[in-house]
Amino acid sequence: MQATIPATHYEELARRLTGIGAVKRDLARTLPPDCPPGPAAVLTVLDRHGEMRLSRLAELLAVDISVTSRHVTHVAEHGWIARDADPGDGRCRILRLTPAGRAVLGEITARHTDALARALADWPVEDVTALSTLLGRLRTSFSNSF
Amino acid sequence: MQATIPATHYEELARRLTGIGAVKRDLARTLPPDCPPGPAAVLTVLDRHGEMRLSRLAELLAVDISVTSRHVTHVAEHGWIARDADPGDGRCRILRLTPAGRAVLGEITARHTDALARALADWPVEDVTALSTLLGRLRTSFSNSF
DNA sequence: TATTGTTATACTCTATAACTATA
DNA sequence: TATAGTTATAGAGTATAACAATA
Numbered sequence: 001m002q003a004t005i006p007a008t009h010y011e012e013l014a015r016r017l018t019g020i021g022a023v024k025r026d027l028a029r030t031l032p033p034d035c036p037p038g039p040a041a042v043l044t045v046l047d048r049h050g051e052m053r054l055s056r057l058a059e060l061l062a063v064d065i066s067v068t069s070r071h072v073t074h075v076a077e078h079g080w081i082a083r084d085a086d087p088g089d090g091r092c093r094i095l096r097l098t099p100a101g102r103a104v105l106g107e108i109t110a111r112h113t114d115a116l117a118r119a120l121a122d123w124p125v126e127d128v129t130a131l132s133t134l135l136g137r138l139r140t141s142f143s144n145s146f
Numbered sequence: 147m148q149a150t151i152p153a154t155h156y157e158e159l160a161r162r163l164t165g166i167g168a169v170k171r172d173l174a175r176t177l178p179p180d181c182p183p184g185p186a187a188v189l190t191v192l193d194r195h196g197e198m199r200l201s202r203l204a205e206l207l208a209v210d211i212s213v214t215s216r217h218v219t220h221v222a223e224h225g226w227i228a229r230d231a232d233p234g235d236g237r238c239r240i241l242r243l244t245p246a247g248r249a250v251l252g253e254i255t256a257r258h259t260d261a262l263a264r265a266l267a268d269w270p271v272e273d274v275t276a277l278s279t280l281l282g283r284l285r286t287s288f289s290n291s292f
Numbered sequence: 293t294a295t296t297g298t299t300a301t302a303c304t305c306t307a308t309a310a311c312t313a314t315a
Numbered sequence: 316t317a318t319a320g321t322t323a324t325a326g327a328g329t330a331t332a333a334c335a336a337t338a
Contacts, residue, residue, distance in 0.1 A: 028304095036303085036304060036305090037304080037305080038304075038305065038306095063305085063306070063307090064306070064307055064308085066306085066307070066308080066309095067305070067306055067307075070305095071305095089314080089315075090313080090314055090315080091313065091314045091315070092314095
């Protein structure tokens, strides 16, 4: 049991989350022109979690399956993922990163890392990791309440 | 002088920032249908920083002035802001929240607060404030490096 | 001539709904 | 009949470029 948190703290957090849009736009501008944010997120999740079906991918991305379908089409047309038949279910295909996909993702990751390293050059490592941890928990807490 | 921060920490942070999109979408869904996120941000900034010209607003929002212009038109057409002539410069108008605008913003803030309070019900207050602080610093660090 | 702001255009993200194919 | 995925459509965010009005 804990004391009630003042509403002002939540208002402040909501404002800060809105402001983070600017950071996300800056990071998005570092992406290669043929890999916008949606497709880039597809590559990231497949790299982190391994091969999977479309429905699972949409769930991890927390966007509608129709949106995920278009982003997957994009990365498949660029040869960055393979869509193998699912032996157990003819309706599904198994999505898997190709070497080319891994290469593009490496380039994307490098650009993101460069941008963050430049922007956060004067941050102590503890603050970087603390922010990562708290953002991870925020995402989890929201997934469980919506 | 500090030790170099491993690139993996930045990669992790970039992934977490991408994931926060899901949280922002959830919060956006709580907005009233006649006040989408862009216009809502306009109201928030005018409430926080007081009356200002369009160019200043666009700067604070960190979006192009053309985008801000459309969002301002939206909130003005709903009567949520007034656009008074700038006595010193005929090209500009001074943007200012109206009582109706303050009322809408109050409703928006309440919905955001409710959503966050529900999602973060089990968070200690220190973590909520720490996340706010770090997000604020992240925004500042980016503004200064892009 | 330079600056402030508006508008047209284009691209991306997202969700809903209708549809196809398979279970 | 139910489920996985695709596609059409619509609404929102954003940036670039062309433009109008004023400094």
